[in-house]
Amino acid sequence: MQIEDRVFIVTGASSGIGRSTAIALSARGAKVALLARSTETLRQLAPKLPGSLPLTVDMTQFERVREAVAAVRQHYGRVDGLVNNAGRSYAAAIEEIDPALFDEIFHLNVLGPIVAMQAVIPVMRAQGGGSIVNINSGTAFMTIPQYSVYSASKRALLGFSLTARAELEKDRIVVSEIYPFITATNFGKNRMGNPAGGGPAATYASGDKPEFVAGLVLQAIEEGQAQYFANDRLRKMAGGAP
Numbered sequence: 001m002q003i004e005d006r007v008f009i010v011t012g013a014s015s016g017i018g019r020s021t022a023i024a025l026s027a028r029g030a031k032v033a034l035l036a037r038s039t040e041t042l043r044q045l046a047p048k049l050p051g052s053l054p055l056t057v058d059m060t061q062f063e064r065v066r067e068a069v070a071a072v073r074q075h076y077g078r079v080d081g082l083v084n085n086a087g088r089s090y091a092a093a094i095e096e097i098d099p100a101l102f103d104e105i106f107h108l109n110v111l112g113p114i115v116a117m118q119a120v121i122p123v124m125r126a127q128g129g130g131s132i133v134n135i136n137s138g139t140a141f142m143t144i145p146q147y148s149v150y151s152a153s154k155r156a157l158l159g160f161s162l163t164a165r166a167e168l169e170k171d172r173i174v175v176s177e178i179y180p181f182i183t184a185t186n187f188g189k190n191r192m193g194n195p196a197g198g199g200p201a202a203t204y205a206s207g208d209k210p211e212f213v214a215g216l217v218l219q220a221i222e223e224g225q226a227q228y229f230a231n232d233r234l235r236k237m238a239g240g241a242p
């Protein structure tokens, strides 16, 4: 799908991959609705991205997600793309999993993206098509002690994304997924649960740049393949050709 002059919603636009994606889309001439909880951070970013729309949204508050999509449509008159990027991790051994935090992770990483898709699908269908890009994780293909909840949430997102892709093909709505590897963002700092879980923050600092992942998002929007991987190791883990 073309990017220039199109309207995109980016969730988790206040930091990391979402912020880089919003900047990259804007630089290519798109209008971007910036969704996240951090009102002040979005307020500072918006003037740098011409025609952007900052919206304070907690993606686990599903009615608010629906309201935000309606507000974007009202503001621009259309919605062409959705980048489901907002997400967090949770470190806890199986015997320590807190059901409330399990719920929070699944609400944010799985149900939030589903509710956002549900809200944009009728709009895109009426327009004759659109692009949905879900940010997954290489951990969907890995078994990592303490990361069962996070990797299970991303495995669930994988299933919903592939099914949505099959269901929506007839409507010319293309659903793609991005599989980042370790990326230098605030992701490690924002992890919930065991502070010892997941190793030092330095692991993230030496990861891929968020701009690299944003480049994969733009590639997915333009090309529309099902899955994009940050490296060949992840592609192999997913069972794809090297």
Ligand SMILES: NC(=O)c1ccc[n+]([C@@H]2O[C@H](COP(=O)([O-])OP(=O)(O)OC[C@H]3O[C@@H](n4cnc5c(N)ncnc54)[C@H](OP(=O)(O)O)[C@@H]3O)[C@@H](O)[C@H]2O)c1
Binding pocket: 011, 012, 013, 014, 015, 016, 017, 018, 035, 036, 037, 038, 039, 057, 058, 059, 060, 085, 086, 087, 088, 089, 108, 135, 136, 137, 138, 179, 180, 181, 182, 183, 184, 185, 186, 187, 188, 190, 204, 207, 210
């Ligand atoms: N960094 C990595 O190594 C890595 C690897 C694989 C996959 N990923 C995936 O990449 C995506 C982006 O993560 P990142 O690395 O860019 O991390 P990040 O720097 O921590 O950014 C996360 C974004 O999600 C937003 N967010 C968190 N909770 C939210 C909520 N309840 N409602 C709305 N927005 C919320 C945050 O904004 P507010 O706090 O302002 O709400 C922030 O903008 C996630 O889906 C993550 O699973 C990251």
